[in-house]
Amino acid sequence: MKLSFKLLPVLIIVGSLLLLFLVNISLGSIQIPFTKVIASIFSHGDGHDTYYSIIWQLRIPKAITCVVAGSALSIAGLLMQTLFRNPLAGPDVLGLSSGASLMVAFVLLLGTSAASYLPVVSPWSLALAASLGSGTIFLLVIAVAHRVRDNTSLLIIGLMIAAASGSFVSVLQYLSKAQDLQAFVIWTLGSVGGTNWNEILILVLLLIIGGSLALTSVKSLNAWLLGDNYAQSLGIDIKKSRQKIVLATSLLAGGVTAFCGPIAFVGLAVPHLVRLLVPTTNHKILIPMVMMGGAILLLLCDILTQMPGSATILPLNAITSMIGAPVVIWVVMRSKGVKM
Amino acid sequence: MMNTSPLFIKNLCIGYPGLNNHVLFDNLNLSLYNGQLVCFMGPNGIGKSTLIRTLAGAQKPLSGEIKGIGNKNVSVVLTERVNAGMMTARELVSFGRYPYLGWSVRMTEADHSKIDEAVQQVRIHNLLDKSIHELSDGQMQMVMIARALAQDTPVLLLDEPTAHLDLNNRVEIMNLLRRLAKENNKAILVSTHELDLALQTADLVWLATSQKSIRVGISEDLVLDGTFDEVFRFKGFDLKTGRVKQEPFRHTGIQLIGDGHAYLWTKNALERNGFHIDPNSNLTIKIKTTTEELTTWTGFSNGEKTFLSIAELLSALINIIPNAQSLKSVTEIK
Numbered sequence: 001m002k003l004s005f006k007l008l009p010v011l012i013i014v015g016s017l018l019l020l021f022l023v024n025i026s027l028g029s030i031q032i033p034f035t036k037v038i039a040s041i042f043s044h045g046d047g048h049d050t051y052y053s054i055i056w057q058l059r060i061p062k063a064i065t066c067v068v069a070g071s072a073l074s075i076a077g078l079l080m081q082t083l084f085r086n087p088l089a090g091p092d093v094l095g096l097s098s099g100a101s102l103m104v105a106f107v108l109l110l111g112t113s114a115a116s117y118l119p120v121v122s123p124w125s126l127a128l129a130a131s132l133g134s135g136t137i138f139l140l141v142i143a144v145a146h147r148v149r150d151n152t153s154l155l156i157i158g159l160m161i162a163a164a165s166g167s168f169v170s171v172l173q174y175l176s177k178a179q180d181l182q183a184f185v186i187w188t189l190g191s192v193g194g195t196n197w198n199e200i201l202i203l204v205l206l207l208i209i210g211g212s213l214a215l216t217s218v219k220s221l222n223a224w225l226l227g228d229n230y231a232q233s234l235g236i237d238i239k240k241s242r243q244k245i246v247l248a249t250s251l252l253a254g255g256v257t258a259f260c261g262p263i264a265f266v267g268l269a270v271p272h273l274v275r276l277l278v279p280t281t282n283h284k285i286l287i288p289m290v291m292m293g294g295a296i297l298l299l300l301c302d303i304l305t306q307m308p309g310s311a312t313i314l315p316l317n318a319i320t321s322m323i324g325a326p327v328v329i330w331v332v333m334r335s336k337g338v339k340m
Numbered sequence: 341m342m343n344t345s346p347l348f349i350k351n352l353c354i355g356y357p358g359l360n361n362h363v364l365f366d367n368l369n370l371s372l373y374n375g376q377l378v379c380f381m382g383p384n385g386i387g388k389s390t391l392i393r394t395l396a397g398a399q400k401p402l403s404g405e406i407k408g409i410g411n412k413n414v415s416v417v418l419t420e421r422v423n424a425g426m427m428t429a430r431e432l433v434s435f436g437r438y439p440y441l442g443w444s445v446r447m448t449e450a451d452h453s454k455i456d457e458a459v460q461q462v463r464i465h466n467l468l469d470k471s472i473h474e475l476s477d478g479q480m481q482m483v484m485i486a487r488a489l490a491q492d493t494p495v496l497l498l499d500e501p502t503a504h505l506d507l508n509n510r511v512e513i514m515n516l517l518r519r520l521a522k523e524n525n526k527a528i529l530v531s532t533h534e535l536d537l538a539l540q541t542a543d544l545v546w547l548a549t550s551q552k553s554i555r556v557g558i559s560e561d562l563v564l565d566g567t568f569d570e571v572f573r574f575k576g577f578d579l580k581t582g583r584v585k586q587e588p589f590r591h592t593g594i595q596l597i598g599d600g601h602a603y604l605w606t607k608n609a610l611e612r613n614g615f616h617i618d619p620n621s622n623l624t625i626k627i628k629t630t631t632e633e634l635t636t637w638t639g640f641s642n643g644e645k646t647f648l649s650i651a652e653l654l655s656a657l658i659n660i661i662p663n664a665q666s667l668k669s670v671t672e673i674k
Contacts, residue, residue: 222445227418229396233396235411275425281431
């Protein structure tokens with residue numbers, strides 16, 4: 001009885017993940033019958049088959065990107081919410097995405113303009129730059145959080161840091177060439193469609209590293225919920241585990257931002273939505289659940305960007321914000337203020 | 341039998357490091373003993389919480405030595421309230437086992453039985469499945485104590501565990517701590533503001549003085565030799581009688597005849613209202629308790645009036661003696 005009660009939400013999550021993955025690759029600007037979709041997945045196409053090419057070169061990479069990016073952002077959000085003990089923390093809220101954007105803007109906008117001086121823009125350098133960008137902002141926010149003890153001030157400071165790095169991005173945009181600018185603006189709208197297999201490989205690698213760092217920090221993450229002093233009295237090395245969390249979060253948020261743009265609200269909203277279904281504070285359960293939850297949410301958002309029956313694709317961030325913003329309002333109203 | 345000390349400090353200096361070190365206590369030499377409940381008292385802001393955090397290992401001392409620091413020897417209950425969403429009381433208690441668990445926080449049978457034992461000692465079975473934000477302050481404190489017990493340490497440190505609680509909960513917690521010290525042979529240090537409660541339950545008192553040191557003694561000794569008065573500089577509280585000092589502003593003496601609790605509480609009410617007890621006064625009040633537990637008060641000088649409650653007696657007294665009038669005027673009115 002007790003087992004089935006715990007198992008049910010897990011089954012729901014795994015089931016909807018598989019279902020949405022299939023739905024996601026079945027939909028697109030070109031209509032492909034569902035049987036052909038299934039057939040293409042399991043066939044060894046000869047490259048001349050159009051359906052096969054569309055499925056394997058466009059749709060499956062996009063769906064996998066949704067899964068990986070959604071998982072990565074949601075773990076990053078969960079880690080930040082626990083680290084700051086603030087339910088409204090998230091990679092985009094506290095400026096990590098903006099930090100990554102700034103670095104990506106440097107590489108993209110100045111990279112091509114000054115190609116003769118800089119090394120070639122590769123997905124690796126992009127991921128590295130973005131992770132460095134989010135890591136720097138994260139450390140900055142932690143340093144500030146150490147001085148302001150209350151959650152509201154922390155959020156305001158995070159927003160200000162985001163705004164400041166955003167303004168640097170604007171300056172870079174102003175200075176850059178028109179054709180670079182267009183690519184960058186499209187990137188800022190968030191997209192899971194532009195990734196190739198090479199980039200997906202990097203994303204998966206970052207997810208494995210970040211995810212393992214998070215999973216091996218389960219003990220400190222749980223103990224952190226009681227506050228620094230209690231965690232320390234229970235034998236947690238605060239400094240060391242904090243470094244581990246910063247590294248994990250920066251890699252996860254930075255990597256996703258490098259290839260998919262600053263995707264809003266996923267990291268913030270998913271942990272709350274998952275806790276509705278699996279009411280626990282144990283990170284050993286939360287981390288895998290949140291990974292699947294993030295994958296589901298991003299697959300769903302990507303499906304919604306696809307206007308049915310037309311080739312028009314809406315910006316991903318428009319959809320994630322439509323879902324994420326009400327979640328934030330609900331969290332604030334439920335907790336009667338910004339508390340955890 | 342030699343009593344061993346599971347936690348002691350030598351030449352300890354604590355405070356906050358900085359350009360000019362902010363020293364709170366200097367050259368402390370103290371020990372906690374198994375089976376002893378020590379109450380740690382002192383004015384606000386003198387550094388009680390800092391010492392407790394230092395002993396718990398959450399803060400580094402400026403200098404000196406603490407023997408016995410470590411999460412398998414010392415568990416702690418702090419003033420900060422745990423505020424973690426949908427955590428249940430059971431989950432919170434189980435955190436006590438964390439020092440014994442690996443990175444994957446897998447608990448063994450032994451861990452579960454330690455948790456059950458802690459729950460048993462604090463008697464909070466009925467709270468276990470509640471979410472912690474549903475708990476009252478008193479219940480939360482009991483759960484935090486259970487969490488510390490689950491940590492299974494010889495030493496238990498508690499920072500203001502009775503703050504914000506009502507009298508009943510305060511007594512319950514102090515009695516629990518006393519029981520844990522006696523029955524489980526724990527060494528317990530409690531910082532508290534509850535003077536009366538501490539005096540009645542502590543085996544030993546640590547009294548923080550303004551000279552950055554801590555005076556140690558049995559509470560009765562510290563009361564009689566005036567150390568408490570010196571530290572707290574009581575304003576209107578007479579520690580030796582254990583009561584608030586009353587000003588007899590009505591200048592009216594009353595001869596009170598009676599005994600037992602009824603006598604004590606009548607005296608209390610009269611003194612609070614500015615009367616004083618004077619065995620030679622013409623104004624006499626007799627307390628009678630009948631066999632049916634019915635108490636009556638009969639006054640005044642010639643005893644023709646009977647009251648069924650102290651409130652009735654008081655309002656009659658205050659009516660005929662509006663303010664600082666002498667007994668003489670009372671007789672004149674009569």
